[in-house]
Amino acid sequence: MKLNLGGITEAGRSLKNHTGTWRYKIPVINKEKCTGCGVCELFCPDSSIVITGGLASIDETYCKGCGICVRECKLEAIKMQPEGEESR
Amino acid sequence: MSVNQGSIKCREIMQGSIAVAETVGALEPGVIGVYPITPQTHIVEHLARLVANGNINSKYINADSEFSAASILYGASAAGVRSYSASSSQGLLLMTEVIFNMAGTRLPAVFSAVNRSLSPPINIQVDHQDTMTLRDSGLIQLYVENIQEAVDTHIQIFRIAEDLDVLLPAMVCMDGWIISHAYEPVTLWQEEAIRDFTGVFFPPYEVNPQKPLTYGALTDDDKITEFKYMVDAALGRAEEKIIQVAGDFKKAFGSYHGDVVETYYTEGAETIILAMGSIAGTIKVAIDQLRAENKKVGLLKIRSFRPFPASRIREVLSGAKTAVVIDRSFSASSGGILGSEVKAALYQQNGPFIINYIAGIGGRELYPHNIKEIITESEKLSAAGTVPDKALFYNLNSALI
Numbered sequence: 001m002k003l004n005l006g007g008i009t010e011a012g013r014s015l016k017n018h019t020g021t022w023r024y025k026i027p028v029i030n031k032e033k034c035t036g037c038g039v040c041e042l043f044c045p046d047s048s049i050v051i052t053g054g055l056a057s058i059d060e061t062y063c064k065g066c067g068i069c070v071r072e073c074k075l076e077a078i079k080m081q082p083e084g085e086e087s088r
Numbered sequence: 089m090s091v092n093q094g095s096i097k098c099r100e101i102m103q104g105s106i107a108v109a110e111t112v113g114a115l116e117p118g119v120i121g122v123y124p125i126t127p128q129t130h131i132v133e134h135l136a137r138l139v140a141n142g143n144i145n146s147k148y149i150n151a152d153s154e155f156s157a158a159s160i161l162y163g164a165s166a167a168g169v170r171s172y173s174a175s176s177s178q179g180l181l182l183m184t185e186v187i188f189n190m191a192g193t194r195l196p197a198v199f200s201a202v203n204r205s206l207s208p209p210i211n212i213q214v215d216h217q218d219t220m221t222l223r224d225s226g227l228i229q230l231y232v233e234n235i236q237e238a239v240d241t242h243i244q245i246f247r248i249a250e251d252l253d254v255l256l257p258a259m260v261c262m263d264g265w266i267i268s269h270a271y272e273p274v275t276l277w278q279e280e281a282i283r284d285f286t287g288v289f290f291p292p293y294e295v296n297p298q299k300p301l302t303y304g305a306l307t308d309d310d311k312i313t314e315f316k317y318m319v320d321a322a323l324g325r326a327e328e329k330i331i332q333v334a335g336d337f338k339k340a341f342g343s344y345h346g347d348v349v350e351t352y353y354t355e356g357a358e359t360i361i362l363a364m365g366s367i368a369g370t371i372k373v374a375i376d377q378l379r380a381e382n383k384k385v386g387l388l389k390i391r392s393f394r395p396f397p398a399s400r401i402r403e404v405l406s407g408a409k410t411a412v413v414i415d416r417s418f419s420a421s422s423g424g425i426l427g428s429e430v431k432a433a434l435y436q437q438n439g440p441f442i443i444n445y446i447a448g449i450g451g452r453e454l455y456p457h458n459i460k461e462i463i464t465e466s467e468k469l470s471a472a473g474t475v476p477d478k479a480l481f482y483n484l485n486s487a488l489i
């Protein structure tokens with residue numbers, strides 16, 4: 001592999017570069033508390049939350065584990081848990 | 089030197105800014121992004137006139153700041169368009185963030201920097217602190233001595249910057265007022281000759297919605313050193329191009345001001361002064377007077393500060409006893425910037441004593457008699473072996489401090 005001049009590269013790099021690999025904690029939604037209000041969806045910097053069926057759901061391929069959603073959910077319906085230990 | 093008559097458009101007494109604007113106009117940059125600042129404004133004002141009068145077909149964009157003006161150039165250059173701007177002082181500082189980005193992204197936009205002191209206190213006179221502060225960006229910087237060299241270097245620099253082996257932003261640094269506002273006899277070249285010489289910019293990439301690209305992508309530590317190395321290597325290759333283009337320019341137009349350096353009576357000189365910009369002209373006058381008294385004095389004018397011509401400097405200084413570096417800028421607590429780099433270039437070389445003067449700050453005038461005083465003082469220090477390792481502030485008025 002050779003580096004491209006000036007770091008200019010093909011578009012759509014996020015199809016290959018999965019930001020989910022940076023994560024060491026994952027947000028887990030408490031289905032009892034979540035009202036599906038969509039605040040976390042708005043704030044997630046990686047568009048890794050979608051509201052489906054009135055509930056927030058996390059896209060694990062791109063969620064980088066920043067925890068912004070936890071901070072923004074005023075109903076405390078999201079918690080960060082160590083990767084691999086989440087109860088689903 | 090015999091100037092190539094066929095390529096002359098006119099020979100007139102003109103103001104530096106207008107001569108530069110006419111020359112840049114002849115190259116018809118696709119995009120000119122501007123924000124006014126003294127003493128640069130005459131250049132972009134005249135380009136605005138050329139565009140408004142329909143003389144040239146450039147897209148002229150007034151920005152809301154120098155940051156935006158430079159960003160406009162970034163975008164245009166990324167789209168494969170020859171792009172140009174001019175600035176001074178704080179304006180150049182505001183462009184700095186973008187200039188680092190241009191160098192890293194390998195975008196060959198061209199700038200005229202009309203050198204002016206940095207604030208505070210506000211001072212609109214010349215020194216080199218503004219452009220020297222950009223030195224680590226990967227930008228090509230050529231410093232010029234007079235209006236004719238400013239004109240000729242603007243033609244050369246587009247070809248150097250846009251060379252596919254180089255592809256870096258580039259800046260012609262010309263002293264505020266002394267070059268930008270003074271009137272001198274100057275030869276302007278035929279548009280066709282200028283365009284033939286610079287050729288057309290063929291970018292390695294183009295902005296095309298059918299083939300989208302990512303600019304400014306994130307890179308981790310596994311590749312970042314290599315990207316930075318590539319900028320360093322490209323700037324290194326620019327040295328060869330500057331030499332080549334100066335030679336080709338001489339053939340095409342019959343005009344020559346040196347390549348990465350210009351030497352003036354350095355052959356066999358015991359004392360050699362190093363300097364950049366318009367002060368080189370004053371130094372030449374002082375040297376002519378000293379040579380008439382059989383003093384073995386010469387000038388090594390640094391045209392290219394980036395790339396830094398270290399090996400050429402070593403070569404020229406190898407036989408001298410005393411080297412005097414006159415800096416119009418400094419790195420606080422460390423010394424003159426050119427002085428520090430010349431010392432580094434000569435490290436462990438068994439070369440001359442190096443005396444570094446910080447002089448001509450904020451437009452403080454330097455006349456031939458000042459240069460002669462600097463030379464006399466330096467030769468004394470060198471003969472006594474009492475060369476200070478710190479730079480000396482020339483003509484510092486201690487009563488004011």
Ligand code: SF4
Pocket residue numbers: 029033034035036037038039040041051055056072073074075076077078
């Ligand atoms: S902010 Fe909280 S309550 Fe609202 S959708 Fe997100 S997780 Fe559910």
Ligand code: SF4
Pocket residue numbers: 027043044045046047048049058062063064065066067068069070
């Ligand atoms: S942790 Fe960060 S990236 Fe992941 S879903 Fe929450 S806000 Fe989005």
